[in-house]
Amino acid sequence: MATEQFPCAQCGAELRFEPGQAALACPYCGHVNEIEVDLEAEVEEQDYLAMLADREAAHEHVEVLTVHCTNCGADSTLDPNITADVCPFCGSPLVSNAASQRIIKPQAVLPFHITETKAQKAFRSWINGLWFAPNEVKDFARRHERLAGMYIPHWTYDADTTTRYVGRRGEHYYVTERYTTMENGKSVTKTRQVQKTRWYPASGTVYDQFDDVLVVASDSLPRTYMVKLEPWDLHALVPYDDAYLSGFRSESYSVNLEPGFEIAKERMQGTINSSIRRDIGGDVQQIINKRTHYDDITFKHILLPVWISAYRYRDETYRFLVNARTGQVQGERPWSWIKITLAVLAALIVLAAAAYVYQRYGA
Secondary structure (H helix, E strand, C coil): CCCCCCECCCCCCECEECCCCCEEECCCCCCEEECCCCCCCCCCCEEHHHHHHCCCCHHHEEEEEEEECCCCCCEECCCCCCCEEECCCCCCEEECCCEEEEEECCCEECCCCCCHHHHHHHHHHHHHCCCCCCHHHHHHHHHCCCCEEEEEEEEEEEEEEEEEEEEEEEEEEEEEEEEEEEECCEEEEEEEEEEEEEEEEEEEEEEEEEEEEEEECCCCCCHHHHHHCCCCCHHHCEECCHHHHCCCEEECCCCCHHHHHHHHHHHHHHHHHHHHHHHHCCCEEEEEEEEEEEEEEEEEEEEEEEEEEEEEECCEEEEEEEECCCCCEEECCCCCHHHHHHHHHHHHHHHHHHHHHHHHHCC
């Protein structure tokens, strides 16, 4: 996000944020420069409707310089004084052609906690566990296991919801049913209990409160993988400070505030549906229709830390992600159909041998 440089108080060299510490470490003299943390500072929620009404509020925005990847479309920052690099999201070459963007300023950040060394260890463990990955992919990944530390933009939303619904309540009951079956070559009549359901109309209103519904504000990474990196320890968020980004890169959000809230609404639906079903009661429930009203909507723009490795194999991009707070990992991988075919053939041979032994010698 920021390109501000922080000089070492001892030797003047550029500092980097030290994961797991509230400090900037000098890579040359080893001096640790503490980050001044305001223990009384709070991460403030922003009024959603007020922001939409006044999108140009100067005190809520910041100008950032980003470089655009022509391959995957990600807008990310480069380290200071770097003019060429590779895109951390797809591994394509990047040549600096920085453009200015005006974005809503982040309110908070989760600082890196997992070091690159620990993330590399997780990467090696993951790549070694890919039984059906092509061998050349494993070799390439081991040779190019450099990870990029990235801050990924997210929105969080709070809201109070009121949902009016119409549905049906189902209550089970049982009836005795006669049926005919064959036993010992004879037709016999038996009885059994059969479950049936009586349905009754239901309607009502339910109320739910949501706090910090998390939405990935980026399309550069598969949303499913980012969701699988959850949960995040959002209680550890600290007010935004450029110092936490020193030595790392960040991405500008590509999912704006309003579309982000539509995604948040989708994430709220499971909780709302559960509330409706509890309110309907009975043994089973049907929701015919519902209408939800959202009040007291607030949001935060936050940055969450991820270690990323991107590599290309046969013109396809594969990515590996580490939650830099918890160590949770997610990744994409190619498949070796030769290995899979050989494994299937081996399994068929084993089954055929077992069947032969069983037929010849019996059980």
